[in-house]
Amino acid sequence: MSAEWTTLELKVNNHPGVMLHVVGLFSRRAFNLEGIACLPCRDDRFSRMWLRVKNDSKLPQIVEQLKKLHDTREVREHEASHEAFERLEQFFGTSD
Amino acid sequence: MKYTGAEIIIKLLEKRGICQLSGIPGGANLPIYDALSKSKKIRHILARHEQGAGFIAQGQARSNGEVAVFLATSGPGATNAITAVADAKLDSIPVVCITGQVPQSLIGTDAFQEIDSYGLSTPITKHNYFVRSAAELLEVIPEAFRIAEEGRPGPVWIDVPKDVQNEEIEVEAFPEFEGKAPSHTPSIPKIITMSKLINSAERPILYIGGGAIHSSAHEEICALAERLKAPVVSSLMGLGTIPVAHPQFAGMLGMHAARYTQKLLEECDLLMAFGVRFDDRATGKISEFCPQAKIVHIDIDPSEIGKLKQPTISMEADLRDALDALLPHVLERSDKTWLKRLEELKERFPLETPNAGSLFSPYGILLQSAKMLEGEFFVTTDVGQHQMRVAQCFPFEKPRQWMTSGGLGTMGFGLPAAIGAALEHPEATAVCYTGDGSLLMNIQELALIAEEGLNIKVIVSNNDSLGLVYQQQSLFYGKREMASRYQQRVDFCQIAEGFGIEAIDLGKVENPQSTLEQAMKSKEGVLINVPISVEDHVFPMVPPGGANHEMICGLKETAQKGALS
Ligand SMILES: Cc1ncc(C[n+]2csc(CCOP(=O)(O)OP(=O)(O)O)c2C)c(N)n1
Numbered sequence: 001m002s003a004e005w006t007t008l009e010l011k012v013n014n015h016p017g018v019m020l021h022v023v024g025l026f027s028r029r030a031f032n033l034e035g036i037a038c039l040p041c042r043d044d045r046f047s048r049m050w051l052r053v054k055n056d057s058k059l060p061q062i063v064e065q066l067k068k069l070h071d072t073r074e075v076r077e078h079e080a081s082h083e084a085f086e087r088l089e090q091f092f093g094t095s096d
Numbered sequence: 097m098k099y100t101g102a103e104i105i106i107k108l109l110e111k112r113g114i115c116q117l118s119g120i121p122g123g124a125n126l127p128i129y130d131a132l133s134k135s136k137k138i139r140h141i142l143a144r145h146e147q148g149a150g151f152i153a154q155g156q157a158r159s160n161g162e163v164a165v166f167l168a169t170s171g172p173g174a175t176n177a178i179t180a181v182a183d184a185k186l187d188s189i190p191v192v193c194i195t196g197q198v199p200q201s202l203i204g205t206d207a208f209q210e211i212d213s214y215g216l217s218t219p220i221t222k223h224n225y226f227v228r229s230a231a232e233l234l235e236v237i238p239e240a241f242r243i244a245e246e247g248r249p250g251p252v253w254i255d256v257p258k259d260v261q262n263e264e265i266e267v268e269a270f271p272e273f274e275g276k277a278p279s280h281t282p283s284i285p286k287i288i289t290m291s292k293l294i295n296s297a298e299r300p301i302l303y304i305g306g307g308a309i310h311s312s313a314h315e316e317i318c319a320l321a322e323r324l325k326a327p328v329v330s331s332l333m334g335l336g337t338i339p340v341a342h343p344q345f346a347g348m349l350g351m352h353a354a355r356y357t358q359k360l361l362e363e364c365d366l367l368m369a370f371g372v373r374f375d376d377r378a379t380g381k382i383s384e385f386c387p388q389a390k391i392v393h394i395d396i397d398p399s400e401i402g403k404l405k406q407p408t409i410s411m412e413a414d415l416r417d418a419l420d421a422l423l424p425h426v427l428e429r430s431d432k433t434w435l436k437r438l439e440e441l442k443e444r445f446p447l448e449t450p451n452a453g454s455l456f457s458p459y460g461i462l463l464q465s466a467k468m469l470e471g472e473f474f475v476t477t478d479v480g481q482h483q484m485r486v487a488q489c490f491p492f493e494k495p496r497q498w499m500t501s502g503g504l505g506t507m508g509f510g511l512p513a514a515i516g517a518a519l520e521h522p523e524a525t526a527v528c529y530t531g532d533g534s535l536l537m538n539i540q541e542l543a544l545i546a547e548e549g550l551n552i553k554v555i556v557s558n559n560d561s562l563g564l565v566y567q568q569q570s571l572f573y574g575k576r577e578m579a580s581r582y583q584q585r586v587d588f589c590q591i592a593e594g595f596g597i598e599a600i601d602l603g604k605v606e607n608p609q610s611t612l613e614q615a616m617k618s619k620e621g622v623l624i625n626v627p628i629s630v631e632d633h634v635f636p637m638v639p640p641g642g643a644n645h646e647m648i649c650g651l652k653e654t655a656q657k658g659a660l661s
Pocket of ligand 1: 483563
């Protein structure tokens, strides 16, 4: 648990309220959410969400709370340096 | 056959066995009410405020453990429902709230009575739905019930636009309601490790909460406590799990715990936390809560485990299933030293209930009216000093007799919750212990006592004040009383009579004792106003944010301390 950030991969039901549920959870429980990316899966009943979150003592609680959301199908934890965000970074200018 | 969305809703509620529900109609849910008018199975109870309807549903659900439903219209109907739903969330009560919404063609246009019910209900529900078609209802309604009762129970909100209520579709067959999925089977190696820890403890305590009630684990809890010769402390939500008169019951813990309860907890070496969430009102400053004790935590909600206190060993399971598996591995003890210690502490540092003999003392009215109750009964409270006193001393006998707003602490809970309990249990007496401040928050529901002929005793401990606020200002804000005393007295008896129910002003009758006795034993609804002094505080009290051992105690003890030093 040394890296500052970690990457979570979520499979969720694909409907308009899901983003609100996930993002709302982070804000009302005062969890840190640094980045978020979401697109429908090939099977468009589901979406895949990538979250970059703080790797601190709250992490296990975040994961448990995410699992409790009824639209969450799966939560997986990856390393901070997971490609999903590394490759996205080229679309976000880092200097300004 | 063809059904409209509204008819599908009613049909499914019938199928689920809902036979009474409360609510208020309005423009956006009129199709649902029209479908309801044709139902022969569902009786509608017309609340006077949507918050009342929500708490009536809670009273139904809390008193019998079944999912209860209520209805509201869009806009103000939905916003009024929010407090009752948020309350259900914090106390894990299975309630389904169905609101009307403006037609989908108008969503997002700031239409008349349009608010984002889905957005507003997201943080205060276990789950919520915005229904986009009549066909979806066939899935959503059964799923909502399942979610409300499965695992850790909680409220579910279903928002149904008017066009969906009116949409007609062909329904070949209505879906079945699935039962709850079985919870995790307790793992045997875990059970064995846990039992070893328990068997080796010298001074174990059971700390039980709302989860014990929800999982109906009362018999297992008693059996375990008796086998271990261990005391049982309860959170506010767990009261009634074991009879208050049980010799091993060691009181409610936390902010208003008796001193003996607190002292006992300081001495324990193993805390068995069963169906609890280590709420700050129970633990006080968490870092100083039972610092010596090892902790066994069993809860059905894995996110509660380690949320605030890291257990020595834990299990995610239905409490009753877990205890069933655990019991055979727990050794019977004969050593009663620890229970003797409980008795000793209880005698030295008892809960003080000053002037309990007088009907006009805050504890007296509670304890004496309790003695007069006959047959089956339910007790609700509002929020404040009266609530804490009932929690401290009322002789509860079994689970689900006690209903209070624990997590949200909502003034206005008591009366409608009592109505819900009375509707479900017409043979029983429902007693609502309330304060003059709280009663005013949902007083409109008094009308239902008359309208439905309910046997509810509304006992108002009337100190013309927001008593608990006044107490905090007296103790922690240099006695600067601000906005906690009412300037205008309210004649609650006249109000009750205005709503068509009998009322007694206990301060004005010739023989209060016999008048009260008669009222408590009758089968009629009645409001009883009892004047009490606002200068009587609830003790002990832990200053908010303080550690439990920092409790401030009553006058007698302060006097004793003075005499010693
Ligand atoms: C809806 C709501 N508003 C405010 C509060 C804060 N509050 C807690 S106790 C209390 C006073 C309650 O007064 P009363 O019902 O008369 O009971 P008492 O303390 O006098 O027994 C207040 C205002 C609350 N709990 N709920």
